[in-house]
Amino acid sequence: ETGVTQSPTHLIKTRGQQVTLRCSSQSGHNTVSWYQQALGQGPQFIFQYYREEENGRGNFPPRFSGLQFPNYSSELNVNALELDDSALYLCASSSPLGGGETQYFGPGTRLLVL
Amino acid sequence: AQSVSQHNHHVILSEAASLELGCNYSYGGTVNLFWYVQYPGQHLQLLLKYFSGDPLVKGIKGFEAEFIKSKFSFNLRKPSVQWSDTAEYFCAVILTTGNQFYFGTGTSLTVIP
Numbered sequence: 001e002t003g004v005t006q007s008p009t010h011l012i013k014t015r016g017q018q019v020t021l022r023c024s025s026q027s028g029h030n031t032v033s034w035y036q037q038a039l040g041q042g043p044q045f046i047f048q049y050y051r052e053e054e055n056g057r058g059n060f061p062p063r064f065s066g067l068q069f070p071n072y073s074s075e076l077n078v079n080a081l082e083l084d085d086s087a088l089y090l091c092a093s094s095s096p097l098g099g100g101e102t103q104y105f106g107p108g109t110r111l112l113v114l
Numbered sequence: 115a116q117s118v119s120q121h122n123h124h125v126i127l128s129e130a131a132s133l134e135l136g137c138n139y140s141y142g143g144t145v146n147l148f149w150y151v152q153y154p155g156q157h158l159q160l161l162l163k164y165f166s167g168d169p170l171v172k173g174i175k176g177f178e179a180e181f182i183k184s185k186f187s188f189n190l191r192k193p194s195v196q197w198s199d200t201a202e203y204f205c206a207v208i209l210t211t212g213n214q215f216y217f218g219t220g221t222s223l224t225v226i227p
């Protein structure tokens with residue numbers, strides 16, 4: 001176990017709805033990254049939060065947004081859900097001593113959009 | 115374009131067979147390299163990582179990987195696989211100055227008892 005927890009474990013939404021996914025980072029880690037893993041693919045970087053600020057973003061539209069709280073937990077919000085948003089959403093925590101650090105992954109939230 | 119390639123999408127082996135999974139990357143800067151494993155129904159777990167030093171790194175459960183800088187490769191090996199090694203294996207790369215992992219598409223390994 002990595003100490004990274006995510007909730008909920010599974011979620012079913014319909015097209016156009018909004019969803020919020022939550023992540024608690026490993027103790028001592030102040031950085032959280034979010035990834036989307038579509039079926040049969042490797043995880044794709046969505047964005048990273050460090051000390052409550054966005055610290056890098058992948059190729060995802062603005063309807064994917066996030067927050068990080070003072071206790072370093074984080075949320076991923078997705079607005080106007082589309083069918084292609086169905087995927088496993090992974091949260092990873094790390095401690096960015098200088099970049100390139102190991103990331104420790106949570107179990108993920110599986111989102112199904114109907 | 116920056117990318118991570120895993121050449122084997124599906125591998126089926128009998129127990130005690132040797133394993134080698136390929137991983138190549140294309141990035142211009144200095145990178146750190148990782149192999150993660152995802153057992154059925156479980157989360158991504160770190161198998162091993164390379165930051166610097168000896169290019170042959172050893173990880174958990176008898177896995178090892180060799181970084182060959184000239185070939186931009188970081189292949190995963192295990193001399194004798196077990197049924198419990200059945201899982202999805204992902205190679206990942208991160209720039210030493212960066213903050214995002216670039217993952218390969220994964221290799222599904224099935225070990226037949």
